[in-house]
Amino acid sequence: MKKLSFLWFVILCLLPILQPPAHALSAEKTELRLPAALTEIEEEAFAGVSADSIYLQDQVVSIGKRAFADCKELRSIRIPDSVTSIEDSAFDGCSKMLKIIGESNSEAQRFAKEKGLWFVSESDLLLPEV
Secondary structure (H helix, E strand, O other), X not given: OOOOOHHHHHHHHHHHXXXXXXXXXXXXXXXXXXXXXXXXXXXXXXXXXXXXXXXXXXXXXXXXXXXXXXXXXXXXXXXXXXXXXXXXOOOOOOOOOOEEEEOOOOHHHHHHHHHOOEEEEHHXXXXXXX
């Protein structure tokens, strides 16, 4: 059996650390769909999560402090009109290009306007039936 030199041993041990993460090499989008049983997003519940988009189900009623803080890759989040409160710091550290998708005249729209975030109405995203 051949012996590994110390240098090769160190290189092989450090290789996984030195390689960029798989998501950095891929242009693949990641979507996080939260379960329907979730009604409240608690403080820092998803802080730092690596996802391009997040979809909240219609049962969610509140989004807590820093719930999605520091989600650097987050580009869009769907917030249903069932949400009646969003803490001011819910999206601290996220991109200013964050797109909030929700219903017109909802808490999501109010929050987006207050924070200077892009808001898109869900009804604008739906295609007319043919």
